[in-house]
Amino acid sequence: MELQSDESKGMNLKVVITKGEDGWYVVTVPALPGCISQGRNLKEAKQNIREAISLYLEPDEDIVPSKGARVIEVAI
Numbered sequence: 001m002e003l004q005s006d007e008s009k010g011m012n013l014k015v016v017i018t019k020g021e022d023g024w025y026v027v028t029v030p031a032l033p034g035c036i037s038q039g040r041n042l043k044e045a046k047q048n049i050r051e052a053i054s055l056y057l058e059p060d061e062d063i064v065p066s067k068g069a070r071v072i073e074v075a076i
Contacts, residue, residue, distance in 0.1 A: 011076055013029055013031055013032070013053060014029075014030065014031070015027050015028065015029050015030075015049055016028050016029075016030060017042070017045060020038075023040075024038045024039065024040055024045075025038060025039050025040075025041065025042055025044075025045035026038045026045075027039070027045050027046070027048070027049040027052075029049065029052075029053060029056075032053065032056050032057075034056075035049075035052055035053060035056045036052065037049040037051070037052040059073065
């Protein structure tokens with residue numbers, strides 16, 4: 001499954017959805033190690049993984065660059 005965001009952001013990530021033995025759908029993002037979510041149904045699982053991806057990619061405001069380095073943002 002390919003996750004698509006709105007066109008202004010332009011990011012597409014492939015996610016893997018599997019149905020667990022408990023009936024819940026588990027979603028992982030191979031390109032983002034440790035980014036995982038779940039949902040009781042496919043719709044909920046997709047919504048939850050979008051939120052998980054957003055949080056995973058959220059900038060870390062506590063980054064302190066070393067001397068001579070700087071922190072910038074890059075649009076993807």
